Amino acid sequence: MFTTVGSDTLLEPIGRFREEVTATEYPPIKAGHQVANELAKVGLATSEEEGGPQSGSKL
């Protein structure tokens, strides 16, 4: 069974994980954009079509 974060929910380090030194490597991104980017990496979608910025862009 697969569980996923809602498409319109912002993915970013939460709670105490905001303090992790690696937190800056995970700028906020909507879950829907994150999924689109992952699909684009394997040629199943294009980020332009999905309207999703590549990871690293702040929404």
Added chain:
Amino acid sequence: MHLGPHLLAPTGSDLAQYNEEGTIFAGWHTDLNLLTIHGKSNFPGLSIWTREGSKMSVKVPDGCLLVQAGKQIEYLTGAQRSITHLNLSPKTLLCSVRLKHARTRTQLVPAYVCCDDQGVTSLQATTKWSTRSSARRLQLRPLLLASPRGGATQLSFNCFRYASADFANTHLGRP
């Protein structure tokens, strides 16, 4: 559909057609979602990579589920650089969840996961574990993201790391 809900289908394999020894049904990969919950399979073949970098075959103990962390967990926890850069493995095994009330006739119903601006305390993953006669709730939350003020923080912290070889051998090693 722009940012619409997406469906992630489980994999299936036709063993009548693809039955050569060594056939790879699902190669090295990460899951892009939050969590993937594996039930006990009728067939062996599942492998994990431990954080020491070794590959090992695993089995899911009776009455347990295997919970695998996906990329979205990596986002929510700001995963350690060493994990991703060492590139050891798929986001692996979190832990096995023992089901206290497992029955032969059981059914997993879709889990829901929500997260909002309230932070870690509002992240919930709840799975209903249903039997014919009654529905029981399996609360995964303490094993996933405990409140910073809660008592299970250490447990959840460990859950985000790759399973160690010791852990895997103890809980998942084949006899």
